Amino acid sequence: MSDSDSARVSVIVVNYNSGVYLQRCLACLAAQSILPDKILVVDNGSSDGSASAAERMAKQDSHLAPRISFDMVGENLGFAAANNRAVATCESELVALLNPDAFPEPGWLAALLAAAHAHPDAAAFGSRQMLDGTPDLLDGVGDVYHISGLSWRAGHGCPLTPADALDREIFSPCAAAALYRRGALNEVGGFDEDFFCYLEDVDLGFRLRLAGYQCRYVSGAVVWHVVGGSVSTNADFAAYYGQRNLVFCFFKNMPALLFLGFLPAHLSQTIVTSAIYATRGQFHTLLKAKWHALTALPHCWQKRRKVQSQRRVSTAAVWRMLDKSLRRRRCWRRSPS
Numbered sequence: 001m002s003d004s005d006s007a008r009v010s011v012i013v014v015n016y017n018s019g020v021y022l023q024r025c026l027a028c029l030a031a032q033s034i035l036p037d038k039i040l041v042v043d044n045g046s047s048d049g050s051a052s053a054a055e056r057m058a059k060q061d062s063h064l065a066p067r068i069s070f071d072m073v074g075e076n077l078g079f080a081a082a083n084n085r086a087v088a089t090c091e092s093e094l095v096a097l098l099n100p101d102a103f104p105e106p107g108w109l110a111a112l113l114a115a116a117h118a119h120p121d122a123a124a125f126g127s128r129q130m131l132d133g134t135p136d137l138l139d140g141v142g143d144v145y146h147i148s149g150l151s152w153r154a155g156h157g158c159p160l161t162p163a164d165a166l167d168r169e170i171f172s173p174c175a176a177a178a179l180y181r182r183g184a185l186n187e188v189g190g191f192d193e194d195f196f197c198y199l200e201d202v203d204l205g206f207r208l209r210l211a212g213y214q215c216r217y218v219s220g221a222v223v224w225h226v227v228g229g230s231v232s233t234n235a236d237f238a239a240y241y242g243q244r245n246l247v248f249c250f251f252k253n254m255p256a257l258l259f260l261g262f263l264p265a266h267l268s269q270t271i272v273t274s275a276i277y278a279t280r281g282q283f284h285t286l287l288k289a290k291w292h293a294l295t296a297l298p299h300c301w302q303k304r305r306k307v308q309s310q311r312r313v314s315t316a317a318v319w320r321m322l323d324k325s326l327r328r329r330r331c332w333r334r335s336p337s
Contacts, residue, residue, distance in 0.1 A: 137331075199245040250262075
């Protein structure tokens, strides 16, 4: 593979104590059939030496060395801010995000680029994420957004089916392995850094959809994902940011008529979730998350006004984007998340 096989696309990897996963991820990038012309690793103040080890490894790789750079931030900015920081340095129109615990097959980037060229009206493209170590089980084929404000990865933990080989429109891609148009990211303001982590990709996808862009699932863009390998394993950390950000995403993005109509569903799922978290001994964490979300609503209201003023799609179009099922399909899952 020569430099002439590279494409005008940047790949961003945000690392935080990812151990040996980061080196494996970069090795997979070096093996792509079409290489990116730029790879940026943003290290959010890791203490496990993963970034330094990966930097040494990259210097010895003829495919990585000429195109990779490391930004040793020295503190944990969060997933949202770290990606915004990296995107601001990119010059390519296409930007791919890849978690250090996501390992792309050699044709991953080529498949995403082909989809971007085939669908100029789409701003975001998601991968077929497989559970690493389980060859027939999905990690997800795009994110779903329910009318209640809940969100999940479609197909997580489910067996691979023929339908998963078909490209299609989705609500939003999981940012663990996704391609975005940089111009569209800048237009909608990038990731909301107040989210820190969890649901920041769903929020971004929602804003892109409101701005009139499509989001698509690309079945040929296959990655193997270690669930939770690049985020904190602290259950209270995940519960706090996940539950707080559910409120932010719903409040900011849902058009007024749908917001009023779905508010009872949002409150109902909060009550049910509270009961579930109480059985796990995490009710206090959930209560803190919801209280902090409520106290931040005046600030969130200013963001909502901007998002809704820039909306280009009808309320009916948003209605069609949302999941309205009474029950979420559940399959065997490797993690309790």
